[in-house]
Amino acid sequence: MDIKTELLHESERKELPSSSGLGFGTHFSDHMFLINYTEGQGWHDPRILPYGKFSLDPAAASLHYGQAIFEGLKAYRGKDGKIRLFRARDNMERLNHSAWRMCMPQVDKEELLEAIKALIRVDKRWVPEARGTSLYVRPFMFAIEAFLGVRPAREYMLSVIMSPVGAYYAEGFNPIKIFVTDKYIRAVPGGVGEAKTAGNYAASLMASKEAKELGFTQVLWLDAAERRYIEEVGTMNIFFLLEDTLVTPALTGSILPGITRDSVLHLARDWGLKVEERRIAIDEVLKKAEGHSLKECFGTGTAAVISPVGLLYYRDKDYAINSGKTGNLAQRLFDEITGVQYGEREDIYGWTEVI
Numbered sequence: 001m002d003i004k005t006e007l008l009h010e011s012e013r014k015e016l017p018s019s020s021g022l023g024f025g026t027h028f029s030d031h032m033f034l035i036n037y038t039e040g041q042g043w044h045d046p047r048i049l050p051y052g053k054f055s056l057d058p059a060a061a062s063l064h065y066g067q068a069i070f071e072g073l074k075a076y077r078g079k080d081g082k083i084r085l086f087r088a089r090d091n092m093e094r095l096n097h098s099a100w101r102m103c104m105p106q107v108d109k110e111e112l113l114e115a116i117k118a119l120i121r122v123d124k125r126w127v128p129e130a131r132g133t134s135l136y137v138r139p140f141m142f143a144i145e146a147f148l149g150v151r152p153a154r155e156y157m158l159s160v161i162m163s164p165v166g167a168y169y170a171e172g173f174n175p176i177k178i179f180v181t182d183k184y185i186r187a188v189p190g191g192v193g194e195a196k197t198a199g200n201y202a203a204s205l206m207a208s209k210e211a212k213e214l215g216f217t218q219v220l221w222l223d224a225a226e227r228r229y230i231e232e233v234g235t236m237n238i239f240f241l242l243e244d245t246l247v248t249p250a251l252t253g254s255i256l257p258g259i260t261r262d263s264v265l266h267l268a269r270d271w272g273l274k275v276e277e278r279r280i281a282i283d284e285v286l287k288k289a290e291g292h293s294l295k296e297c298f299g300t301g302t303a304a305v306i307s308p309v310g311l312l313y314y315r316d317k318d319y320a321i322n323s324g325k326t327g328n329l330a331q332r333l334f335d336e337i338t339g340v341q342y343g344e345r346e347d348i349y350g351w352t353e354v355i
């Protein structure tokens with residue numbers, strides 16, 4: 001791919017934010033990647049431009065009918081000064097799966113990865129140095145064809161923007177409190193729950209708004225049909241350590257197939273833990289929490305990596321987990337995965353690639 005590159009002059013580049021005040025998704029690097037798709041012509045005009053506003057037709061289909069998908073991955077700067085991507089090919093694969101589900105065009109995974117690397121090289125000073133910080137990379141695709149009517153669009157834009165990020169949760173690596181909702185649902189069987197598509201997040205806002213008003217960090221979603229089986233939490237997959245068995249909901253189509261989830265499953269199996277991907281009812285989890293056989297609970301996702309859960313709240317009742325403290329397994333998984341991401345631990349699965 002021949003990427004046309006138009007770079008900012010040194011003097012026009014932004015001042016870097018301090019690593020202590022990064023937050024999540026509030027600062028953006030100097031440049032962005034763009035490529036267009038036109039039916040009959042395919043992908044064309046790849047370019048790296050100064051970060052800036054898009055010009056869109058008011059009838060652009062994504063604004064009306066929601067053909068919009070995204071991905072999220074990170075570039076990590078190790079103590080050795082090298083910049084690494086973690087399982088980026090899996091993100092490209094998942095982008096294509098989301099695109100397929102939303103009747104959007106497939107991308108060339110290798111070419112998009114090359115473009116992402118080129119963008120990171122251009123903006124490499126934006127990969128922060130402090131341990132725990134990283135450069136969040138956000139590829140996203142949306143329909144730009146101007147028409148009103150419900151059908152797949154014939155023109156799309158794919159862009160990549162990048163944001164230096166600190167720790168995801170305000171509380172840091174401390175157990176979070178989760179509100180189990182049986183009032184709202186996130187996804188339905190046969191729906192788009194397994195696609196990283198914009199509408200899923202719009203649909204989730206009301207539940208998380210209400211949970212936050214009550215002092216909770218996130219919502220735990222139950223299945224749409226019976227409101228009984230656990231799906232996932234906020235924008236993370238969820239795991240339970242029941243005695244010595246690690247259990248997570250199976251991928252049934254309504255759950256987002258997380259790459260961190262997959263990494264945890266690999267590690268846990270290789271460490272000799274019993275692992276089950278299955279249906280898991282909220283009553284089973286709560287009963288085991290009361291009987292102290294629910295040893296740990298944690299969420300997994302690129303943003304937080306591992307997010308220990310210290311409390312579940314369901315139907316007016318609190319259920320503490322591991323006395324509200326971070327469990328040993330959550331800590332061990334966090335240390336291992338971040339160790340690999342920062343190039344401090346041996347990468348036996350070939351998950352990282354140095355840029």
Ligand SMILES: *Cc1c(COP(=O)(O)O)cnc(C)c1O
Pocket residue numbers: 072196232234235236237256257258259260261300301302303
């Ligand atoms: C992105 C996402 C996840 C986590 O996926 P990772 O690949 O681990 O970052 C989980 N659930 C939802 C709804 C998501 O959007």
